[in-house]
Amino acid sequence: MDRPGNFSEKTKRAVAARSGWHCSFAECGRLTVGPSEEAPDASANIGEAAHICAASPGGRRYDPKMTHEQRSDINNAMWLCVLHARLIDRDEATFSVENLHTMKEAHEASCARAISSGSGVAFGSGLFAIGPNIVCTGVFTRIEATQWTLQLTHFLSGDIHQVASYISEFGDASADHKYILSNELGDGRILSAPPSLIKDATGISLLCPVESNFPRSDVQKIGSSLAISAETNDLYLDERGSIARVSGLDYLPQLIRQNLSIQVGESVFDPSFGMRIFEYFSEYSGSPWLALLFKLDMVRQASIPFFNTYQEQRNTPLRCVTRVHSFEILASAPTDNRLPIHVDCEIKGLGRWKKEMSIYMPTAEQMEERKKILAVRPPSFARKKT
Incomplete structure (x- = not known):
């Protein structure tokens, strides 16, 4: 059971996405997630959602006036690499609440500019949904009449393990949960069969068998x-x-x-x-x-x-x-x-x-x-x- 004040998995994914999966510490910007060599469905993560104000008494910048809900809210979270997550908890005088909020806001503003301009690998890639519980960034590598192939980069909702579960449980899913959506195309398709995960030297790819475009009405x-x-x-x-x-x-x-x-x-x-x-x-x-x-x-x-x-x-x-x-x-x-x-x-x-x-x-x-x-x-x- 999560302790009061801890971040939910959904909040952790959201703060990571808002930071572009890069460390929010000033002048760091290190990429914190990527594919792992251990398995096709494995990823390496060196980032974490750090508390700006500590979750419990005795922690750095603990504020007794905050509620449990406020301590676990995304506004109290900052995405950092492991090194800087430890550093901010060693020097409360230097890394004050105001200082950390300023860093976070500056980094997220930089991410906003990158998304708007399409610059950077993470921000220039497209946004996809695979079923109702998986939203990720990635790029198309091939589009055919009966198959879409994309290379996955980061997850806003779900993770690679949920993709694997979605594939294995595809036969039991309801009909309106079998789909893939693309922001780049502004369109989506019904999946005609379970997707396939492939890992090679270039990363992790998802092969999606798709039906023809569903007919629309005049x-x-x-x-x-x-x-x-x-x-x-x-x-x-x-x-x-x-x-x-x-x-x-x-x-x-x-x-x-x-x-x-x-x-x-x-x-x-x-x-x-x-x-x-x-x-x-x-x-x-x-x-x-x-x-x-x-x-x-x-x-x-x-x-x-x-x-x-x-x-x-x-x-x-x-x-x-x-x-x-x-x-x-x-x-x-x-x-x-x-x-x-x-x-x-x-x-x-x-x-x-x-x-x-x-x-x-x-x-x-x-x-x-x-x-x-x-x-x-x-x-x-x-x-x-x-």
Whole structure:
């Protein structure tokens, strides 16, 4: 069991990613992770998430006013190589709380510039998702009609062992968990068979057998819905006094806004449906990775079909979106549960389409309340196996 104040594995991965897997100590910048020669699924890690304020009494820079949650929060974590993780705990006078926060902020700002410019090996590589629990950086080495091959570099979520487990348990996974997503392509594919891991002198590669691109609908054939006001998020009346409806191209902004506003874990009909915006915002707020992760999740909504157990059909949630070019976040935090964004997509039957909109993002308290509701949801809402 983890001791109070210790960092979770998720927090450790997030702080490592925010630092670009390089030591955050001033003028160090040493790469802290890479492939190991021990086994194809092994990696060498010389980095660790160090506490800025100690986790327990007696440690360097311990602050008794902090709660256990604050001590284990990512804001109290700093990614360092082993050498500098030990060094900061030997000299509290030199390495004060303020000094360490300044180092961390400067290093993460440098990483942000590198990601924005595409400079550096780690930052120039693409972002991929393999199933729902693995997000990593890497580069394409080959793209064929029936197979994508990529070389893995670093993990934001999961690790090489989880990749190996995903491969071995592929046959038992649900249909909508068998996919690969690429930020570089702005698209994704259903995996037709388990991926294969290969290690050679150049690193670790993943061979992914893929199906053909899932067919999308023409924007004029995406159907219709009751119109929802983008300002009030409520129904409104048309010029005839009836409840307004939208269809086709007029329905597109609402369709995208509604789908991007549903969080994984919110739906009483299927808790696995939706976006991971709340989760990613909690871990990567203020980091350039945030918009990249949002884009990757929108790619999933655009390219991976979801089986609707009530309509008995498979379709991509965004239906007519064939490619996601970019996803921009226009504010540092939501206001009144609304986060302004800008999306740039390719739409079947239309072409390039850009739009600013505000999407719903719940608070931590609202998500907890939703979990309680889902815990007692009627059995008839349980998800069917596909």
